[in-house]
Amino acid sequence: MGKRLMVVDDSRVVLLQMQKLLEGTEFEVAGYCRDGEEALDLYGKIQPDIVTMDIIMPGMDGLETAEAILEDDPEAKIVMVSSLAYDGTIREAEGLGVKAFVYKPIEKSDLLDALEKASEES
Numbered sequence: 490m491g492k493r494l495m496v497v498d499d500s501r502v503v504l505l506q507m508q509k510l511l512e513g514t515e516f517e518v519a520g521y522c523r524d525g526e527e528a529l530d531l532y533g534k535i536q537p538d539i540v541t542m543d544i545i546m547p548g549m550d551g552l553e554t555a556e557a558i559l560e561d562d563p564e565a566k567i568v569m570v571s572s573l574a575y576d577g578t579i580r581e582a583e584g585l586g587v588k589a590f591v592y593k594p595i596e597k598s599d600l601l602d603a604l605e606k607a608s609e610e611s
């Protein structure tokens with residue numbers, strides 16, 4: 490069975506990149522949204538296997554959104570995807586329970602490694 494992803498990013502370009510990079514893999518984009526509020530709503534509706542989460546977005550940022558999703562569903566598998574590469578940010582994300590971190594610009598191998606890591610952990 491393929492793994493269903495929800496992509497959260499205020500840039501639609503990232504959605505298109507993600508769809509292209511995941512073509513022919515076991516992962517497919519099942520939902521997309523552009524901000525945190527929408528993400529909380531859509532997560533409940535589509536129950537994705539994995540969430541990829543941008544950090545810098547208008548309104549709630551990706552860390553706040555990840556925290557809120559994990560509060561509702563402690564089993565949520567979230568991978569941060571961002572160019573924000575500071576150690577503090579990564580530690581904060583890990584502290585929240587985020588499974589992996591992928592840097593932008595997104596490399597296919599990094600993305601697949603992170604998604605596989607996230608889907609292995611339970």
Ligand SMILES: [Mg+2]
Nearest residue numbers: 499543545546
């Ligand atoms: Mg952004």
